[in-house]
Amino acid sequence: MFVSDDSSQYPCSMRTPTIFRFFWVFLISLAGCGPSQEVIPTPKPEMKAWQLHPEVLLDRRLQIQARATKDRMWLMGNNYLLSLDTGHRLVSDVLVAPLGNQLWNRSFLSNDYFATELEDQYAFSLRRNDNPDKQVLVNLRELDSTVFQLNSYYNPPMAINSRGQILVGGWVNAASSPGVTGIPLFVLQVAETDDSLKISLDRRTRVNEGLVNYAGHNYLNGIYAFGDTFYFSNTENRFYRLLHDQEPQLLFPFSLVHMFKKNDTLFAIGYQQDFTLGLGFLPPGAQQWQTRYFGELDNGFMRYESVENRIVIYRGSQLWEIVPNANYNYLTINELNNLGLDQTTIHDIEFFQGRVYICTSRGLYFQPIEDFFTFKPEP
């Protein structure tokens, strides 16, 4: 783990005679031993407990993903799509997935659309956030008979770009389609009229490079779209770009865990095969990605989000901020306040109208943004 080597921040480098230092310690010790009501508390950052949203209760509490738009925050729970208005009030509540949300926790494709996977996982419905009944079914097995299921693994399994195109991959099961390797990819064009959604196959492509893991599977682990360009990687450590009129181009060895844009610079966080944490960035106008690697980060299945242009990682009920220095040579990691999140698992983080919301297995919790970047004191 890389931390700042800036030692000038330590306040104890005083040039005082040893004897005064001794008295200083002695006085502090005495102060600590007085009657408890006279103890002067050491100043600590004020820890405010996360608050449970009072309208998201009972079987609506299991929250999986949030998506903030200008005037609405969409919330995907296990079975229900909820939304909050700018006053943080619950204003809609629709059952969308009777058998549970199955898109690996990432259903929202954009501010307008989400997808729900069907039970057998080879088909999905594209649906409008503000009108879930307006939907269209996409069956990947009809597009390609070698497809066994939708290719989704932990991160967003599909994305929609600025041309209204969806990139989605199929998972080919070695047992059902012997001899077929690689990952078939489909670019689907979404068209919408007043009363219906339509989807057509724009083109198909695939990535082929020996993409089979130890279990004979080849998984995508995340698809993102920025402008009309798609980015994706597979679990075998290959990170690709797909321009709208080209074939997939291998960028560099990387297993993607998150992408975001900050000040027009595109960032990709991911791992190399040996769990070395990496950061890729593409400054505006640049053609070539720059990469930095930070050694192995002992964080298992952490997830990464960006909140107000700051990188937040989370795992279980814990939150950390990762701060790269200006040259991205090292990272500082600070744990954030998680008071009140006992026995939860954080599924998503989203900033909306002055509040940071987190979707957890025990409910929708929030804090004002001013309180969010409060570091947890060292134990």
Added chain:
Amino acid sequence: MKPVSLSIFLLAIMGFGCQSPDWKDAIPQAVSSESWALSSLGWTDPTVLQLDVGENELRVLGRNTLIRLDAHENAIEASIRSYHDIDLFSRPVFSHQFFLYKHSQRNNYFLMEPTDWTMEINSNRPVGVRLYSVNDPPPDDTSYAAFLNGTESGAVNAWGEFLVASIKKSTPGQVTLFLLDPYRWFPYDGRFTNARQWEVTLPAEAGTQMVRLTGLDDDFLVSTELATFLLRRDGSLAKLWDTRTTHAFVLENGWYAEAGGDLRHSTDKGASWQISGPGAGRLGAGEYFVVDTTLLFARKDSLYHVDVRSGALKPLSNHGLSGNQITAVAGFTDQVYVATLTGLFQKSRHALLR
């Protein structure tokens, strides 16, 4: 001794004398007898779908885990005895309409969601008896068109025999129930070889919409949307009434069933039934639970004490529990446990009815 060493030494001594209040953190906090308290058992997926009291253990079935708690003598908190991943790769799914009902059965059976069904019972055919949905029968089974999905697809009687609801290809408009004897299950290959004892097909007028399948001592109560039957352990079938039964359970003084808004009571193993009062289902969808001899009804985040003689309902305190969807209630050691979709809660049994 150098002053620095001395100061460290002094600091250490004085620090030692001053730190005793911190030791409190190591002592388990007593569970309040009045308020429901979240059990601090340390797992991060708080969703509990079912509780099941076994011999000296409480089985806690989550979405992906089964946790067994044993009772330390005189201990308020139970501890984790074993922890099984039911399905490591199962997705975080529960189906919205089914969470209230039984997902686990006695004798280590599980009924999970259709897509996450983990128990593989084999019939004579080399096909796992999985909870395929009605629209999607197992493709390589020749005799069964489908196994009924949802909550009421199986029940266990006092013998540990398992009743499974299915639809046969030869009688597509009727429910066929078959009894499996788990003691013929060979545990290492995960198959119920020759476990099927008999099968019974319900009359066509009962329809195929199952409402309840419940083990009552040796026997089973079977309810569809249109009729209710008593299915004896020997396979004999008797119709009880031409209406659906929403709940059935056993108390010390006999069997109870809620149908047509009434709580019906039988003291002769289902041969005759008397109406004892209005059913708690008048509050809406909920579930009965028996803790010792106390009959409870749980609905959303509320608990009621049910007087079986009059049907009267007394709301119990849900302080500490409000906002949590209750899925199951069970008594274990001197505690009452309430499972919810958002955590396992407990309080002392003595405080339950206060």
